[in-house]
Amino acid sequence: MGKFVFEHLFQLVLVIFCVATLTFLLIRFSPGDPATIMLKANGVPASDEAISALRGELGLTNSIGSQYLEWLQQIFTGQWGESFVSGKPVISELFMRLPATLELAFAGLGVMFAVTLVLGISTAVYEQGAVDKIGRVLALLGSAIPTFWLGFLCIYIFSVHLGWLPSMGRSNWKNLILPATTLGLGLGTVYARVLRAHMLDMLQQPFVKASRARGISTNRILVFQVLKHALLPIVTMAGTSFAFMLGGSIMVETIFSWPGLGQYVIESIKMRDYPVIQGYVVFAAILFVGIHLLIDLIYLILDPRLRAR
């Protein structure tokens, strides 16, 4: 176990180095000067003198090599630089917005699991029935409907038309319902099909037949035997989805004005706030690698064969 963790941690450092280097280079070679964008942010003209002065203040007049070395040093000393726009440390800016994103990702994951379990189990139990057909259509819609469209549809129905839920913001728990649904619903309907397929496969296994022969109720077999085994691939997919939700809920956060990392990084990209963009990418890389490390560890715990290896 110790060797396993050490190897993965080494990989994490290597990934951070590569991601940091690649991000730095990609941003520097993409068009757009942060000083010009910042000074013209409100659509007003800016003089050359003002732009040059701001470039100097932001350290953009230093050579690319020295900027890169400074960036690497900042990454591995945990400083991560300061935002060009706010002047505040990037690390604190990211951590300040992380709770909102985590809250949304967990809620989205909850919706996803609820939809997966309800739809997956019912479509497996009533195979080829009406529920199964509905599940198939829902899965098709879930994978075909773009997130932004679903988001606006939810706002229109539940906020504008029915007036049940707030349309945006993060004032109380009600604000979480629509963005979490938008985030988790589509994935849930797709994963339900995966769960259904695995459950149907498990239902054919000899141990299920043996349990039935021993007189164990169908519900107990479904929940404690079939579902337990069928959930294993869902756990893997959920891990990847969670990482996606953390890093990829940008659209949902923007639509619902959810004050998380996604909305922040979009604004930072618009403003070419280099330290924030670089910091966010490294932050996302750490999260992805960390979550995969966690999933591998869960696998080790769940599957004794892996421990034996």
Add this chain to the structure above:
Amino acid sequence: MKNRSKSWTAWFVMALCIMMLVGCSSNENQAAKNSQEEAEKSATLAFTWSPSGLDPHSGDSWEVMRSGTAETLIKLSEELAPVPWLAKSWEQVDATTWVFHLQENVTFHNGKVMDAAAVKNSLQRAIENNPGTNDLLKIQSMEALSETELKIVTTEINAALVSNLADPGTIVVDVDSLEKEDSYPAFTGAYMVEQFNQDESLIVKRYEDYWGEKAKLDQVTIKFITDGNTRLMALQSGDVDGATDISVDNIEVLEKNDQFKVLTAKSLRTHLVMYNMESPIFKKLAVRKAVDSLIPRQEIVESVMKGQGTAGVGPFSPVLPFGKLTETKEDVSVDKLMQEDGWTKNADGMWEKDGNVFEATLLSFPQRPELTVMAEVIQSELLQQGMKVNIREVENIDAVLAEEEWDLAMYSMLTAHTGSPYFFLEIFFKSDSSSNMNHFSSQTVDALINELHQTTDTEKSTALAIRIQEEVGKEIPHSYIVYPNTVFAVRDELKGFEAFPIEYYYNHAHVDKD
């Protein structure tokens, strides 16, 4: 028994999760709700841009100003003339020296008195922290002559100093209050900051010791909603009482419903097409003139802007005194102009010169989607006349204009954001300005711009600005397409929240709710 205990544990964990989730509504939001409940009269507004903080001397100065919490020495009237605000009067002592007489009995939101020394410290910080503000003011030194008199000496003659002191970058703040992390900046406005929720909202409450007419509302919550559709639906659902920057496509929907009012005003923005005067196609005036005559301005106003704009004549909006140019209707023959520059029509009906078919690139950018639609209208019109135009959408228009080869470019700018024509004319038309991206060059115009910079008399500077535009217009470096309107929308019960040409004063003391 063991299974039952497991089940109870599972239920307990689930209940705990739900409680945590509910708890996530955070104390600050609870505080906001409580304070909202306590308030007698409150309103919620939706603004487009979310500030990264409340530092008035950073890139967030416009958002701070729009919140109604902060003030500058000078205010711009609805006619965009500089009028007294924190400075009740001013005088020019000599070419570079000005004395500003400050209002008495003004206090910052922390109770401190606003005197000349405090204003000096605030302006000093503004020019040190923001190169843009430094550039506008060109201050060499400042001196507090008395508690209410501030002397400002500029590095050169700066005729636009008074107007430029209306720029939000010059907001007056108690500088000491910015150093404290446990409190909000102390400004002088009719509202004071009660709570700032990053990326989410700004709650302001009435400042009871305000020196002027007190705010009619006890509290205003400003929500930052960057997406235009969400902003519209927040208004429709009743989550907000008023919203800024409503898309012209949504006006019809709102106007059909009696609950809403759409408010429009001519803005100071100008949408234009730039010609690269060093591009082989547009080097000659005749071709620029031909293209300029083909731009269907009125059609763009009617179809793309849904009537929410005015066809362009010059760089400045007609609401400005120096924007009132007389449109010279000249009968232009496109064929004659093109032939003048050696172009002939080929068998396909396309213009051709030296074996090369007319084919130009028109740059556009996604940040203002309406520009790309306008570009398509222009592209279609020019194609009918035998000119092929390829639209290229670029992420960063300024970078491409400065670093790459181009022929035509869509552009948009607030050309006189402080009510002065000088800044735009200097930056875009002076021969030695590197922001003069279409390479316009004229010694006459250079001399006139220098003269404008030193002219403090309003009438003379207006006449001079008009003359510069006429001189520039002879060469057609730009084609001005449209001055778009600013569009706000409110629920019927919200009063006083109105669209103005100037984009600084969104929330103010007169905003009220029935």
